[in-house]
Amino acid sequence: MSGSTLDLICVVDTETTGLNPTTHEVIELGCILFSLSHNCVLQQVSTLVPISGDVNPVEHINGISAGAANGGQVLSGLVQFIDGALHVADAAIAHNAPFDKAFIERYFGRHYQLPWIDTLAINWPRATRQGCNLTELALAYGVPVWQNHRALTDCQLLAHIIQREPMAAQLLTKELEPKVWATWASTRDDKEGQQRARLAGFRWSRPECPAKGVWSRLIHPDDIPALGLEVVVMRP
Amino acid sequence: MSGSTLDLICVVDTETTGLNPTTHEVIELGCILFSLSHNCVLQQVSTLVPISGDVNPVEHINGISAGAANGGQVLSGLVQFIDGALHVADAAIAHNAPFDKAFIERYFGRHYQLPWIDTLAINWPRATRQGCNLTELALAYGVPVWQNHRALTDCQLLAHIIQREPMAAQLLTKELEPKVWATWASTRDDKEGQQRARLAGFRWSRPECPAKGVWSRLIHPDDIPALGLEVVVMRP
Numbered sequence: 001m002s003g004s005t006l007d008l009i010c011v012v013d014t015e016t017t018g019l020n021p022t023t024h025e026v027i028e029l030g031c032i033l034f035s036l037s038h039n040c041v042l043q044q045v046s047t048l049v050p051i052s053g054d055v056n057p058v059e060h061i062n063g064i065s066a067g068a069a070n071g072g073q074v075l076s077g078l079v080q081f082i083d084g085a086l087h088v089a090d091a092a093i094a095h096n097a098p099f100d101k102a103f104i105e106r107y108f109g110r111h112y113q114l115p116w117i118d119t120l121a122i123n124w125p126r127a128t129r130q131g132c133n134l135t136e137l138a139l140a141y142g143v144p145v146w147q148n149h150r151a152l153t154d155c156q157l158l159a160h161i162i163q164r165e166p167m168a169a170q171l172l173t174k175e176l177e178p179k180v181w182a183t184w185a186s187t188r189d190d191k192e193g194q195q196r197a198r199l200a201g202f203r204w205s206r207p208e209c210p211a212k213g214v215w216s217r218l219i220h221p222d223d224i225p226a227l228g229l230e231v232v233v234m235r236p
Numbered sequence: 237m238s239g240s241t242l243d244l245i246c247v248v249d250t251e252t253t254g255l256n257p258t259t260h261e262v263i264e265l266g267c268i269l270f271s272l273s274h275n276c277v278l279q280q281v282s283t284l285v286p287i288s289g290d291v292n293p294v295e296h297i298n299g300i301s302a303g304a305a306n307g308g309q310v311l312s313g314l315v316q317f318i319d320g321a322l323h324v325a326d327a328a329i330a331h332n333a334p335f336d337k338a339f340i341e342r343y344f345g346r347h348y349q350l351p352w353i354d355t356l357a358i359n360w361p362r363a364t365r366q367g368c369n370l371t372e373l374a375l376a377y378g379v380p381v382w383q384n385h386r387a388l389t390d391c392q393l394l395a396h397i398i399q400r401e402p403m404a405a406q407l408l409t410k411e412l413e414p415k416v417w418a419t420w421a422s423t424r425d426d427k428e429g430q431q432r433a434r435l436a437g438f439r440w441s442r443p444e445c446p447a448k449g450v451w452s453r454l455i456h457p458d459d460i461p462a463l464g465l466e467v468v469v470m471r472p
Contacts, residue, residue: 008309033311038304040284043314044388047279068274073244075269075320077313078279084311146380146396152280160382 006173007037010089010114011162012082013154014103015062017051021102025051027062027069029107030151031082032159033089036169041159043085046152047078049107062149086112093172095119095134095158117175119158123223125167130201130217137161174220182224182231183214193229200227210234242409243273246325246350247398248318249390250339251298253287257338261287263298263305265343266387267318268395269325272405277395279321282388283314285343298385322348329408331355331370331394353411355394359459361403366437366453373397416457418467419450429465436463446470 011032018024030046048069056066086092086104094100097118105111120131126140134157135145143160147153162168184202186194194215202215209216211234224231247268254260266282284305292302322328322340330336333354341347356367362376370393371381379396383389398404420438422430430451438451445452447470460467 033309035304035308038301038308040300040304040308041282041386042304042308042310043281043283045279045281045314045317046277048276064276065274068271068276068278072271072274072276072278073269073324074278075317075324077317077320078281081281081311081313084313088309088311144380144382146382150277 006090006169006176007035008042008089009034009036009091009093009117009162009172010085011093011155011158012086012100012104013094013151013158014100014107015064015149015151016103017053017056017058019099021099021106026103026107027051027056027064027066028151029079029082029104030153030155031085032152032155033085034093034159034162036162036172039163041156043081044152044155045078045081046150046155047074048072049079064150083108086114089114091172091176092116093119093158093162095137095154115176117172119161119172121218122171122175124161124165124171126165129199134158141165174222177220179218179220179236181209181211181216181234181236182219182227182229183209183211183216183234184229184231185214197229200229202229210236242326242405242412243271244278244325245270245272245327245329245353245398245408246321247329247391247394248322248336248340249330249387249394250336250343251300251385251387252339253289253292253294255335257335257342262339262343263287263292263300263302264387265315265318265340266389266391267321268388268391269321270329270395270398272398272408275399277392279317280388280391281314281317282386282391283310284308285315300386319344322350325350327408327412328352329355329394329398331373331390351412353408355397355408357454358407358411360397360401360407362401365435370394377401410456410458413456415454415472417445417447417452417470417472418455418460418463418465419445419447419452419470420465420467421450433465436465438465446472 013030014026015028016024028048032044033042050070054066097116101116138157141161141164197215201217249266250262251264252260264284268280269278286306290302333352337352374393377397377400433451437453
């Protein structure tokens with residue numbers, strides 16, 4: 001990483017047995033080492049990991065049976081590869097990164113020094129709205145969706161999106177800069193404004209926002225003019 | 237592997253700098269450890285590997301620059317994983333397996349004990365003809381093709397085909413049994429018969445066939461009745 005420019009990024013995804021990182025478990029880890037300067041996947045892995053029970057409660061979502069995770073004949077080395085990748089990369093990248101960060105830090109029993117970038121928070125130029133899920137975002141970028149909810153597939157969708165976005169390195173780097181709260185006080189009958197705010201990622205009365213009774217979102221200061229909304233800015 | 241039934245298979249693909257395993261080099265290795273009994277990808281990896289020159293002559297095909305292969309920051313361990321997978325799996329699986337086998341054995345400097353199964357030789361029930369290339373076969377199975385000619389993508393296409401074919405384990409196992417030459421002597425004006433023979437994988441005057449001046453292919457004896465051609469059988 002030269003100056004503030006990202007080059008080697010570690011795209012990660014976890015498949016889990018549920019949504020709560022303190023009560024549910026990782027069942028599959030996926031990881032891509034991607035070079036932004038070469039716009040190329042350098043290395044990638046996924047591996048099932050054993051779970052404590054003999055049922056995966058969300059098998060209907062990710063299609064991974066506890067039998068495959070616990071009884072499949074897997075080789076060692078890939079979990080260590082992911083740990084190593086999180087040590088050498090300039091940043092960890094995930095769609096809804098707080099989820100994966102929580103599960104990965106708990107799985108490995110440590111905090112990694114590298115910054116985490118949440119691609120869900122990025123203002124992707126080709127997205128139809130702020131905060132698209134991964135399959136919506138892939139389709140907006142013309143990336144065919146062949147599967148989702150397997151760890152490496154989700155990493156690959158994200159890598160393909162990054163490959164097709166000419167400004168990807170700048171967009172990811174910008175996510176490392178400080179954000180502010182943009183708050184917007186809507187009049188009750190401004191339905192058009194509310195719709196615009198919603199598509200721009202604003203939500204009504206966020207509990208984590210210091211202002212109450214307003215629409216708000218965290219945003220890079222440079223992105224405020226393009227909103228087309230008269231917002232009040234607050235430091236987080 | 238219990239009896240003659242395959243379970244743990246190693247799907248492999250190599251991206252190379254050309255077609256000749258003695259003069260060209262591997263530039264990327266891909267490998268999936270797949271459980272047929274769980275119908276599930278257990279583990280998968282791909283890694284770029286350095287080449288001797290500073291140009292990849294087939295970068296226009298696989299999109300891999302020599303710069304990425306030689307200068308990308310890669311971690312060790314994944315090449316060893318593939319070597320390990322070729323030691324524990326019941327069989328190595330590839331589309332046009334002789335190509336990958338030649339490059340892999342030269343790359344690792346050894347012959348592996350496991351059998352190699354060429355999925356190009358399989359009579360896939362949903363294929364439109366014998367000998368489909370990988371993207372044709374994927375589409376015949378309704379597998380979306382998002383990319384090809386990157387090592388792990390090609391392994392994944394093959395794994396998705398195997399997952400969607402209920403008879404996959406039997407078809408792969410049958411490929412381990414001995415084949416015979418089926419030869420067919422066409423009359424010059426039997427264009428319909430020649431077309432049928434071609435779609436069934438027969439070719440005219442194969443140099444490796446012991447009979448000359450005939451259409452021929454290697455085939456499992458059980459598959460001869462379904463050909464609908466009056467063939468003469470010869471041991472290879």
